[in-house]
Amino acid sequence: MKSQRPDKTCSALPDGWRCQSLLELFEHLPGVQFWVKDRAGRYLVMNRACLQDHGFTEVAEAFGQTDGELSPWHIAAQFQMDDERVLKGQSIMNRIELVGRFDHTAVWCVTDKVPLHDECGRIVGTAGVARPLGRRAEFLATADTSMARALEYLRERVSLPVRNAELARHAGVSLRVLERRFRESFFLSPQQYLRRLRVRMACHPLVYSEQSIAEIAAAHGFCDQSHFGREFRRETGMTPREYRSRFRTAEQ
Numbered sequence: 542m543k544s545q546r547p548d549k550t551c552s553a554l555p556d557g558w559r560c561q562s563l564l565e566l567f568e569h570l571p572g573v574q575f576w577v578k579d580r581a582g583r584y585l586v587m588n589r590a591c592l593q594d595h596g597f598t599e600v601a602e603a604f605g606q607t608d609g610e611l612s613p614w615h616i617a618a619q620f621q622m623d624d625e626r627v628l629k630g631q632s633i634m635n636r637i638e639l640v641g642r643f644d645h646t647a648v649w650c651v652t653d654k655v656p657l658h659d660e661c662g663r664i665v666g667t668a669g670v671a672r673p674l675g676r677r678a679e680f681l682a683t684a685d686t687s688m689a690r691a692l693e694y695l696r697e698r699v700s701l702p703v704r705n706a707e708l709a710r711h712a713g714v715s716l717r718v719l720e721r722r723f724r725e726s727f728f729l730s731p732q733q734y735l736r737r738l739r740v741r742m743a744c745h746p747l748v749y750s751e752q753s754i755a756e757i758a759a760a761h762g763f764c765d766q767s768h769f770g771r772e773f774r775r776e777t778g779m780t781p782r783e784y785r786s787r788f789r790t791a792e793q
Contacts, residue, residue, distance in 0.1 A: 564588055567670065574650075574671040577657070582607045582624055585666070594640075619741060627654050627667045631728075635688075640671055649673070687712040688722055695735050699742055700762045705731050739763065740776040747785045754781045 567575035567588040574594055577586035583605045587595070595611050597603050608617035623633060633654040640650045654669040691712040695703060708731055709719040723731045743761040746752050752760070758769035758781075773781045 572673050575669070577666060577668045578624065579666045580628060580664070582609075582621060584611075623654060624667055627656050628664055630656055630664060632656065633669075687714045687719075691719065691723075691731070695731075695738060696742075699735075699739055700760055702762070703735060735762075736772050737776055740773050743769070743773070743781070744777075744784065744788075747781055748788045754785075757781070 564575070564586055567573060567590075570588075570590070572590055573588075574591035575586070575588040576584055576591050578584055584603050584607070585605075587597075587600055587603050592598065592600065592603060595603060603611070608620040611617070612620065627633060633652065636652050640652070650671040650673050652669060652671040654667055656664045657666040657668055659665045691708055694708060694711045705719065706716055709716045712719055714722070720730060723729060723734055729737065739761045743757050746757050746760070747754075750757075754769070755766045758766045761769070763769035763772065770780055773779070773784070777784060779787070
């Protein structure tokens with residue numbers, strides 16, 4: 542079901558967020574996406590890079606649409622979970638994550654998302670930016686090099702057991718520092734982050750491949766299908782089979 546379109550002349554956001562001057566700051570930064578959404582998750586502002594990533598040429602094409610309408614459903618579910626957290630007042634800063642595109646390809650990006658407040662202090666929407674990480678050197682040039690190394694290490698070994706001490710050695714920090722930085726960045730321990738990463742990376746083959754659930758579980762580091770099912774449900778609220786049925790149907 543399509544979401545109701547907001548009136549372009551009567552946004553729920555403060556006047557300062559409806560002006561073009563802020564958008565112009567991001568309009569000419571190559572590859573950097575910028576967007577603003579209202580509390581219902583409807584896009585009100587997109588810069589040129591964000592429009593192109595979604596396959597649009599004009600802002601009017603995207604205005605009032607939601608992630609459920611613009612992105613593959615398994616990607617949209619991740620964005621919507623993030624928005625729920627931001628709408629509770631929690632900013633998401635320097636997250637390194639896989640971002641899907643309209644053509645079902647995906648790129649690794651650093652994303653920041655913040656709540657927007659009106660003059661009374663009420664949260665009325667969200668704003669975000671995403672910048673791509675291309676070459677490995679570029680990836681490691683992010684603000685926290687040790688965290689970039691740690692996250693890259695986890696992604697490369699998503700199907701393998703990784704101990705925190707091993708991860709800390711690769712990142713070049715102490716175990717205590719590693720655990721603190723994960724808590725500060727993601728509100729998760731390294732092992733919790735790894736379990737979440739495994740689930741999120743398993744979402745794509747559930748929707749787009751013919752692999753069995755047991756095969757997907759093994760390929761993403763779960764000891765068996767039962768373990769995969771428990772972790773997947775904890776993260777998404779659905780079993781892998783329910784997720785596959787729902788989002789594969791949505792993609793058709």
